[in-house]
Amino acid sequence: xxxxxxxxxxxxxxxxxxxxxxxxxxxxxxxxxxxxxxxxxxxxxxxxxxxxxxxxxxxxxxxxxxxxxxxxxxxxxxxxxxxxxxxxxxxxxxxxxxxxxxxxxxxxxxxxxxxxxxxxxxxxxxxxxxxxxxxxxxxxxxxxxxxxxxxxxxxxxxxxxxxxxxxxxxxxxxxxxxxxxxxxxxxxxxxxxxxxxxxxxxxxxxxxxxxxxxxxxxxxxxxxxxxxxxxxxxxxxxxxxxxxxxxxx
Numbered sequence: 114x115x116x117x118x119x120x121x122x123x124x125x126x127x128x129x130x131x132x133x134x135x136x137x138x139x140x141x142x143x144x145x146x147x148x149x150x151x152x153x154x155x156x157x158x159x160x161x162x163x164x165x166x167x168x169x170x171x172x173x174x175x176x177x178x179x180x181x182x183x184x185x186x187x188x189x190x191x192x193x194x195x196x197x198x199x200x201x202x203x204x205x206x207x208x209x210x211x212x213x214x215x216x217x218x219x220x221x222x223x224x225x226x227x228x229x230x231x232x233x234x235x236x237x238x239x240x241x242x243x244x245x246x247x248x249x250x251x252x253x254x255x256x257x258x259x260x261x262x263x264x265x266x267x268x269x270x271x272x273x274x275x276x277x278x279x280x281x282x283x284x285x286x287x288x289x290x291x292x293x294x295x296x297x298x299x300x301x302x303x304x305x306x307x308x309x310x311x312x313x314x315x316x317x318x319x320x321x322x323x324x325x326x327x328x329x330x331x332x333x334x335x336x337x338x339x340x341x342x343x344x345x346x347x348x349x350x351x352x353x354x355x356x357x358x359x360x361x362x
Contacts, residue, residue, distance in 0.1 A: 114138060123149055127156040129289050129322055133270055140264055140272070150262065154255045154276065157287060157324065251326050254278045254285045261361035267291060268355065271321075275337050275358050282330040284313075284360070286337065291321050294341050301342040302327055303350060304334035305357075313337070315346050336360055 114135070119142045125131050126139050143149045254260060257278035264274040274287040286302055294300055300316040302325065314328035316339075327337070339356040 116142070120146075120149060123152045124156060127153055136272075144264075154260055154262065157255050157276075247326055250283070251285055251324055254281055254283050254326070257281055263358055263361040265356060265358045273339070273356055273358060275360060277331055277360050279331070282332065284327045284331050284337070286313075286316075286325045286327055287323075288316065288325075289322050291316075293321060294318050297344050298341050299344050299346065300355070301340055301346050301350075303338040303340065303354075304329065304331065305336035305338055306332070306334050310338060310350050312346065312348070315342075318344075331360070334360060 119139055122131060122135065122139050123143075126136065126143075131139060143153060255276055257280060259280050260276055260278045262274050262276040264272055267273050269290075269292055271291045272289045273291070274289075276285045276287065278284075284304075291300070299318045302313040302316065303310040304313050304327070305311075311329065311334070314325060316325055317323055336357060336359045338350070338354045338358075340350045340352050340354050342351055
């Protein structure tokens with residue numbers, strides 16, 4: 114594969130669409146190619162945005178259009194069923210107390226369902242806003258003028274890349290094809306502060322490939338570590354690291 118061909122693989126690399134041998138050659142190439150390294154960072158920032166599902170707000174003019182249509186569109190009349198005429202000598206029974214209680218219970222249940230659906234919609238909107246804020250923070254690190262990255266090969270063909278912006282004092286970790294942690298476990302990220310490990314957040318245990326904004330400032334950290342911890346994380350590492358990466362200078 115020629116150097117010119119390697120220049121064209123940035124998009125496929127970011128989307129994890131390269132075969133193992135191609136990925137290895139591209140990673141060796143990108144370590145010495147500033148243009149490709151910059152393009153990889155920019156494409157990762159773009160995919161961080163595209164990977165998030167954000168609710169779409171309705172057109173502000175939609176309500177006005179609907180209200181105008183209401184005044185000109187004829188409403189269909191309700192379907193009227195013929196009343197059953199009681200036979201002579203047969204008394205018409207009124208709804209019993211149980212029937213009324215059941216109707217009231219059904220109405221209360223419907224009201225509760227409406228409230229629950231409204232709360233679920235609000236929760237979804239808040240989750241979407243938080244996800245969008247995280248994506249913006251990730252993109253700010255990946256596209257920072259001073260962003261630098263370092264990639265390491267992990268076990269079983271996986272790879273990890275840490276991207277650091279000293280001006281923003283933040284770091285992003287990008288994983289590719291990592292094995293899922295055991296049930297009840299999670300990968301936890303750490304900053305290495307001169308031998309003292311400082312928690313930098315948890316990775317999503319359901320994803321083997323992803324981008325994580327590391328929690329807290331880079332400050333004077335010299336490296337990044339990953340350990341397997343109980344669900345919810347630990348105040349300090351409880352297992353040997355599955356990966357250690359030095360931060361790019």
